[in-house]
Amino acid sequence: MKIILTLFENVQCRLEKLKLNCISITDEGCAALASAFNSNLRELDLSRNQIRDSGVTEISSLLRNSQTLQILRLSDCSITEEGYKALSSALRSNPSHLIELDLTGNDPGQSGVKQLSDLLQDPNCQLKTLRFLGPAADEACQYVTGIVGKNPLLLRELNLSEHELGDTRVNQIAALLQDKHCQLNTLILYGCSITEKQCLILTSALKSNPSHLRELSLSGNQIKNTGVNHLCDVLKDSRCKLERLRLSECEMTDEGCSAVTSALKSNPSHLRELKLSRNKLGDSGVKHLSDLLMNTQCKLEKLDLYGCSITEKQCLILTSALKSNPSHLRELKLSWNQIKNTGVNHLCDVLKDSRCKLERLSLYDCGITDVSSLTQSLRNTKALQFLKELDLRCNMIGDSKQQLIDVLRDSNCKLSVDTHPSPEVPDRDPSPEDDKCCIS
Known part of the structure; x- marks a missing residue:
C-alpha cells in the first residue's frame, strides 16, 4: 500500500487504472488513497475489501473533488445504507464525470435503493451503468415495480x-x-x-x-x-x-x-x-x-453442449453440420459427452476445413484415449493459427500426449492445452461480478 501511495504522490504519475480488489484494504487505507489521489485516475476498483461505510465516506470525498474518475467498483465491501447515502451525496455535488458505479454484493436496504434511484433522476447525472443490488432481491423487485410506467429507459x-x-x-x-x-x-x-x-x-x-x-x-x-x-x-x-x-x-x-x-x-x-x-x-x-x-444465415459463435449425453453417432451428425458452415464458430464445448476417439475423428474433419476459425475446444471427460488424429489435424492445417484453448482433462490419452507436446513447440502455435485431471468447474451462467441488477 505504501508503494502505491508513493506512486500516487509523484507529480509525474500518469496512472489511469488502479485495481486493488481483495487485498484487505480497510477504511484507513481508503482515507490514505483519497488524500493521495492522482488527478489522472480514470478507474478505481476496491471490490472485495472490508472498507465498510467509513471507508466509503473517505472515497466519497474523492468523488466530490475528482474531475477524471469515470469507473468506481466497490462490490462486496460490506457497505450499508449509510455508505450509500454518502456516495449519493457526493455524486449529487459532482455528478458529471462518473459513468459506471458497481456496488453489487452490498446491502443497500430500502433507503439505499431510494438514494440511488433519486440520483438517477438528476438531469446532470451521467451514470450509464449502475450495479447496486446484491442479495437484496426484494429491493430489486421493489425498484422494478417503482419504475414501471415512469422511467424504465x-x-x-x-x-x-x-x-x-x-x-x-x-x-x-x-x-x-x-x-x-x-x-x-x-x-x-x-x-x-x-x-x-x-x-x-x-x-x-x-x-x-x-x-x-x-x-x-x-x-x-x-x-x-x-x-x-x-x-x-x-x-x-x-x-x-x-x-x-x-x-x-x-x-x-x-x-x-x-x-x-x-x-x-x-x-x-x-x-x-x-x-x-x-x-x-x-x-x-x-x-x-x-x-x-x-442454415447459411446462422452465425453462431459459441455453442455449449456440456453433458448432453451426445453419442459418437450424434457427434458425426453435429460435426457434419458444422463442416457445412464452420466459419463463424469460435467456441465449442462438448465436455462430459462420451464421444470417444470416433467423435474426435469426426471433429478433425471440421478442423481441417480452411474456413474453420475455432479458438476454444472443450473435450473434458469424453472417453478419449488417442489424440493422434487431432494433433495431426492441428499440425497440417490452419487450425493451429486460430485455436487458443484445448481442454482434454480426464481423458486417458496415454502415449499420444507426447504428440500434443510436439505441437506446442510449433512456432505458429498459440495453443494452451490442459490435460491435468482436475475436476470440472460446475456448470454455471457467467455474469458480471454476479450483479443482480444493473441500470445503464
Missing part, C-alpha cells in the same frame, strides 16, 4: 440469479417487460426456481415487447419442455433479435431441444451464443440443432 440489465422469485416477483418482472418504454437488453434469471407456469408469464410479457432483448438466461430452472415451448413463441417472432440464449439445466428432453432449435432456425441471423448444457438432446434434438447449424 434507464434499466438495461436485470440479474436476479440464485434467488427464488415466486409468483409475486415474476409478475413484477413481467409488468416491467410489458412496459412499452422498457428497453431491457439483458435478463439473467439463473437458478431462480422458475416453474413452467411462471415461464409462461415471463415469455408472454417478452412476446409483447421483444425487440430490445439481446441476452436471456433461464438456466438452472426446471421449466422443462412446456416452458421451452412457451419461449419458442418469442424466438419465432421476427422482432426478436436475441444474441445470447442460455438454457442449461432446464430438464429439457429431445422434445424441448427440438422445439427451441426449430424456433431459432426460423429466425437465426442474430444468435451468437447458445447454451443447452445438461439437457438430454436425444436423436431428434441433435438433428434439429444440426439443421440450425447448417
Whole structure:
C-alpha cells in the first residue's frame, strides 16, 4: 500500500487504472488513497475489501473533488445504507464525470435503493451503468415495480440469479417487460426456481415487447419442455433479435431441444451464443440443432453442449453440420459427452476445413484415449493459427500426449492445452461480478 501511495504522490504519475480488489484494504487505507489521489485516475476498483461505510465516506470525498474518475467498483465491501447515502451525496455535488458505479454484493436496504434511484433522476447525472443490488432481491423487485410506467429507459440489465422469485416477483418482472418504454437488453434469471407456469408469464410479457432483448438466461430452472415451448413463441417472432440464449439445466428432453432449435432456425441471423448444457438432446434434438447449424444465415459463435449425453453417432451428425458452415464458430464445448476417439475423428474433419476459425475446444471427460488424429489435424492445417484453448482433462490419452507436446513447440502455435485431471468447474451462467441488477 505504501508503494502505491508513493506512486500516487509523484507529480509525474500518469496512472489511469488502479485495481486493488481483495487485498484487505480497510477504511484507513481508503482515507490514505483519497488524500493521495492522482488527478489522472480514470478507474478505481476496491471490490472485495472490508472498507465498510467509513471507508466509503473517505472515497466519497474523492468523488466530490475528482474531475477524471469515470469507473468506481466497490462490490462486496460490506457497505450499508449509510455508505450509500454518502456516495449519493457526493455524486449529487459532482455528478458529471462518473459513468459506471458497481456496488453489487452490498446491502443497500430500502433507503439505499431510494438514494440511488433519486440520483438517477438528476438531469446532470451521467451514470450509464449502475450495479447496486446484491442479495437484496426484494429491493430489486421493489425498484422494478417503482419504475414501471415512469422511467424504465434507464434499466438495461436485470440479474436476479440464485434467488427464488415466486409468483409475486415474476409478475413484477413481467409488468416491467410489458412496459412499452422498457428497453431491457439483458435478463439473467439463473437458478431462480422458475416453474413452467411462471415461464409462461415471463415469455408472454417478452412476446409483447421483444425487440430490445439481446441476452436471456433461464438456466438452472426446471421449466422443462412446456416452458421451452412457451419461449419458442418469442424466438419465432421476427422482432426478436436475441444474441445470447442460455438454457442449461432446464430438464429439457429431445422434445424441448427440438422445439427451441426449430424456433431459432426460423429466425437465426442474430444468435451468437447458445447454451443447452445438461439437457438430454436425444436423436431428434441433435438433428434439429444440426439443421440450425447448417442454415447459411446462422452465425453462431459459441455453442455449449456440456453433458448432453451426445453419442459418437450424434457427434458425426453435429460435426457434419458444422463442416457445412464452420466459419463463424469460435467456441465449442462438448465436455462430459462420451464421444470417444470416433467423435474426435469426426471433429478433425471440421478442423481441417480452411474456413474453420475455432479458438476454444472443450473435450473434458469424453472417453478419449488417442489424440493422434487431432494433433495431426492441428499440425497440417490452419487450425493451429486460430485455436487458443484445448481442454482434454480426464481423458486417458496415454502415449499420444507426447504428440500434443510436439505441437506446442510449433512456432505458429498459440495453443494452451490442459490435460491435468482436475475436476470440472460446475456448470454455471457467467455474469458480471454476479450483479443482480444493473441500470445503464
